[in-house]
Amino acid sequence: MTMGKKYCIGVDVGGTNIKSAFIKDGKIIKRVKILTHAEQGPGTVVDQIKNAIQTFTKPISHIGIGIAGIIDSRKGIVRYSPNLAGWTNVRLAQTINKKFKVPVKILNDVNAICLGEWKFGAGKGYNNIFLFTLGTGVGGAAVCEGKLLFGANGFAGEFGHSVIKYDGKRCTCNQFGHLEGYVGARYIVARARRRMKKRKSSLRKYKKITPRIIAQEAKRGDALAKEIFAEIGFYIGVGLSNIISLFDPEVIIVSGGISRAGKVLFESMRKTAEQRIMGAQYRKFKIIPGKLGDDAGILGAVYFAGNFSTSST
Ligand SMILES: [Zn+2]
Structure with a gap:
């Protein structure tokens, strides 16, 4: 085709x-x-x-x-x-x-x-892919055994509304402990703002802070921005450990502006996921940024x- x-x-x-x-x-x-x-x-x-x-x-x-x-x-x-x-x-x-x-x-x-990244971008050539996007919401989608996964009702892949803390805080969807409540854009920005008040950071020069800006400053080496992304990486890593256990993807693609945070985010995600999955030494998987924006x-x-x-x- x-x-x-x-x-x-x-x-x-x-x-x-x-x-x-x-x-x-x-x-x-x-x-x-x-x-x-x-x-x-x-x-x-x-x-x-x-x-x-x-x-x-x-x-x-x-x-x-x-x-x-x-x-x-x-x-x-x-x-x-x-x-x-x-x-x-x-x-x-x-x-x-x-x-x-x-x-x-x-x-x-x-x-x-x-589908776009799978056919034309970072996922080309792989048969088992998990992709997630980080923005206001946290979205997810999967290719399993060479097929885009829709699920029985067509609603598969809601990574942001998977549980990472069973008694965690309330999510925008009204449930508790969902990933989105910890790494959604609103949360990331609020967290940065709180800490900027007490500490020096290159983020202070911006009037309006977005996850994209925090990611960019993390890449440039700002300690506070790096710390925020290491934490985001931790929460996502916990979420990904569930995905890896359930679906065993060859590649996990991070789509969207925040993948610009680079090493600090990717290493934190990988380390956390590896620590939390059974049989990590036998599993091969990559976590990579999307290519097509x-x-x-x-x-x-x-x-x-x-x-x-x-x-x-
Ligand atoms: Zn939710």
């Missing part, structure tokens, strides 16, 4: 921006980025998705859309999306298909990133639309 010779369109629907791209043979030819206007509800956002698609005027063979949330890829329905207000049971694939008259497939954004999701969505038959649209 291939991407096909014709042009196709990949779309990444985020809470702030909708990114789309015109793609041929797995290569991005032209990109567009427009505002999502999530606060204006599903009607407006769907119109924005259409706008992001129709900027490309050449004939296309199919459209793939990656979107955060609980996505029913088989039926092309967005069941629920945490970043998009009012999105429950939106028949997105059907609506877009009606307008553009080509096959449309939708899938969870992290699954799209995982923001393009991974768009390329993965298009690949999905071209190669998976999941719905009638």
Whole structure:
């Protein structure tokens, strides 16, 4: 199976921006980025998705859309999306298909990133992959024995909502001790701010601190930023020890800006995971950063639309 010779369109629907791209043979030819206007509800956002698609005027063979949330890829329905207000049971694939008259497939954004990295990026050539993203939320996706894992309901891979501390703090989803409550963007930034008050740090020169900035300063050697990322690495390492025990991946891909933190994060994750798995000396696995950045999701969505038959649209 291939991407096909014709042009196709990949779309990444985020809470702030909708990114789309015109793609041929797995290569991005032209990109567009427009505002999502999530606060204006599903009607407006769907119109924005259409706008992001129709900027490309050449004939296309199919459209793939990656979107955060609980996505029913088989039926092309967005069941629920945490970043998009009012999105429950939106028949997105059907609506877009009606307008553009080509096959449309939708899938969870992290699954799209995982597919993209697997087929075109850091995961190329591997059959067992676990990928996670660190942002506001913590997402996960897996390729098992050469297949993207969807699970019985299509919701597999929710790494951020796996338990790392059974009596831990309350998560945004209302459960307790989930990984996201320890390494989500909000938590990372709050932790840095608290410590900056008492200690010298290069982070002080920034008005607004983001995980990306902390990662960058960690790489440059700032002690406080390094300490934060060593701790994040610890919590993620605990989470990964469960993943490794359950799925035995060949490679674990860290996607997103924070992978820039480099050695301090990667060593901490690896060390913690190794200490906590049974039979570590017999297991071979790599933890590596993603290669495609923001393009991974768009390329993965298009690949999905071209190669998976999941719905009638
Ligand atoms: Zn949770």
